[in-house]
Amino acid sequence: MSIQENKFQAIISHAKEYGFVFPSSEIYDGLSAVYDYGPNGSELKKNIRDYWWKSMTQLHDNIVGIDAAIFMHPTTWKASGHVDNFSDPMIDNKDSKKRYRVDHLIEAFADKLKEQGDEGEKKAGDLLAEMDQLLAKDDYAGLKQLIETNKISCGISGTCNWTEIRQFNLMFDTKLGSISEEADTIYLRPETAQGIFVNFLNVQKTARMKIPFGIAQTGKAFRNEIVARQFIFRMREFEQMEMQFFVRPGTQKEWYNFWKEERLKWHLSLGIAKEKYRFHDHAKLAHYADAALDIEYEFPFGFKEVEGIHSRTDFDLKNHQEYSKKKQQYFDNDLDENGKPYGNYIPYVVETSIGLDRMFLLILSEAYEEEMITKDDGTTDSRTVMHIPAKIAPTKLAILPLTKKDGLPEIATELMNDCKYSFKCFYEEKDAIGKRYRRQDAVGTPFCVTIDHQTKEDQTVTIRHRDSMLQERIPMSKVKEIVLAAIQ
RNA sequence: GCGGAAGUAGCUCAAUUGGUAGAGCGAUAGCCUUCCAAGCUAUAGGUUGCGGGUUCGAUCCUCGUCUUCCGCUCCA
The missing domain is CATH 3.40.50.800 (Anticodon-binding domain)
Structure with a gap:
């Protein structure tokens, strides 16, 4: 492990020394979890992006690209579920310095109550119902009151010495419009996918696409991570390469498996050993998915997610239809087993989403080698070499x-x-x-x-x-x- | 955000009980004209992370702050 950790440190140093990655705003002591790409880094990153783009839009004739804006109408994020699911109220215990998600803390307490027979069961039910009400109203004072009246204590310190409840909003917001009092709050997108969903019909109609088809997009996304570490693995500003594949309802499982294999093939096409990869199926699914897996790579700090394959169902399009009051249906002329057209439906979606910065780190990790070589005269020598695949080398x-x-x-x-x-x-x-x-x-x-x-x-x-x-x-x-x- | 450790030239590290910073590598210019780094010469580069305090005097002691690393907490 320590050799691996050292290797990771060596890669970070090498990346800086040879103009791949610099800490952002370094002359001002840097900005936490933000990095800049140098001359070699920007070439490599662009080459990875181009390689992905080409493999998606050029080698698949049923996939087209778009470049949607980072700013989107605020309702987008209500429809997508990010406004509700992307912020968690947190509370700290002052004695143990432990931080809890408020809902987790109360739920754990309710579980304990349930073990105390029927009466406890009823109390727990009431407690959870009250919590849900308060959460829905964002009533933090009420939630703290709830914790205090139930004498919910910290598992470590055993005390009820809590801080105020604070909200951790994982989306960055900013103001649209120059006069701030009159301006609307808008978010920097936390994923590029929604730009694809809201353009679904624009693309389908103008590019005359027939289901099944895909829309690809690369671009920056922003997440206000509480802890962002491990170099460029987890950054607050990062770049995604996403493809949303629209399919007929009922066929999503088959396409999910197709893209799972197809995307692994893409990784292997860069000459990276199969043993360095593994699939990780999600047991706990996100609010929009009916199946999800990660493609993980063995980084110097362990197996970590590089890419996600998600079966997103019709969640996004259905919600956009509801919030926008604009039909998001597709008319399918293909004939079913009874000889009739499949007709109108909201397509299901299979997503492939890869982090460009993570892929970049993957390439660095895979390529970096400190090699010992024996020269003709028998003396040994070392060289540091980056075995970057020729097709993406800077x-x-x-x-x-x-x-x-x-x-x-x-x-x-x-x-x-x-x-x-x-x-x-x-x-x-x-x-x-x-x-x-x-x-x-x-x-x-x-x-x-x-x-x-x-x-x-x-x-x-x-x-x-x-x-x-x-x-x-x-x-x-x-x-x-x-x-x-x-x-x- | 909490706890611990660290911060000196681009990099790796020196500097006696507190006496105003050096080396190697690297970089740049030139010499040599060489097929796998480490031949020769010269040059540049530091308010010792930043800001207070103690002291005649701080890289060294002290407080604060910033950044990085390790461990927690969060990650749709």
Whole structure:
């Protein structure tokens, strides 16, 4: 475990040192649980996003994309259930410093009452009924009163020395409109999915989609996590890559299983070992789901969720129909077993939702290696190498003239100009060649090409492979196609 | 948010009982022209996290604060 923890620390340091991830606003001591992506990080993140986007919208002809706004009409979040389910009243015991969710605290007390026979059973029922009423009214003073009159105590300290009840709202809000008194409160979206749901009919009609079909979207989402830690794993501002797949009611289970397998295939297509992944089925389901699972990856700090597959039923569309008073129905012309069209219905939804930042951390965790190598003369040496899959590596090709004289930089520049329209290249003529190789290893560049004096004679160059460190002599004219073949 | 630990150059770390900060690596410029980091020269880089207090004098003692790490609490 401690080796793994050290590895995680090493990855965080490496990420900062080589321009992948910086703490946000670092010169002002940082902002907790917010991070910025540097030059290499922003390339890698973009490449992961593009790879996902392409696999969804280009390789599936029944999936189209949208880019909905972060700001949405406030009613959206009432319909989605987030306003009610996204805030929990909390209370702290002053002696034990333990924090409880108010409803959990009272429910636990009620469970104890129930064990005391019929009379306790009745008391517990009354208590819970009263709690529900107070919760519905957001009456925190009343809830505290309820705790005090029932002498509900802390399990650790045994005292009833409680703080005031406080509300932890997990959605960020802001004001729309410049004069704050007249402005409406709106939320920063806590998930991108609702932008897809409210556009369901717009997309279905304008892109002439037939069920089953999907809508994909990537974008920022915001959650006011009480504790946000573990580097970029849990951030307050993060990016999601979501796809909502609309299906005929009754077929959701089959599509749920389809996407479960399909999404795992996507992960494995990046060359990551199957053993690093596992499925985790949710026993306790969210308010909108009839089935849910996580795709978990073994991070240095244990198996954690990277992606979720949720069978969201018709919960969202049905609620949007109710709140907006706009029909969210789809007319299905396909014929059922009786030869009649399926007709009007509100589709069911299967969601795939992956955290881009988590995927980024997954790639870093998977790629990072401190390698011990034995040199030809028997001495040992170490190198830090990022085995980032070539197709998402920040830089694809480093072009290195062996020396900065004798016309070698000119030839290298020519190659650079030939390749830079096709993929991201990096040019460097400083320092010994070995040092330059190591620098490229550290940022995960899969290929280095060295131009030497022989290049002037026969137009060949040395191409050096990052993972194996093997070198081969190839015609300079082949460089572009070799790299292109590796990144597609 | 609570408890514990830590914070000195980009990184890793020094600095005697309190006497106003050094090294290695890295970076930059140049030399060398070398196919797997650690040849040579030079340069830059610090209000010791920040702010008070004690003291003639604080990196060191003390208080507060911020950040990070570990453990709790929350995570639709």
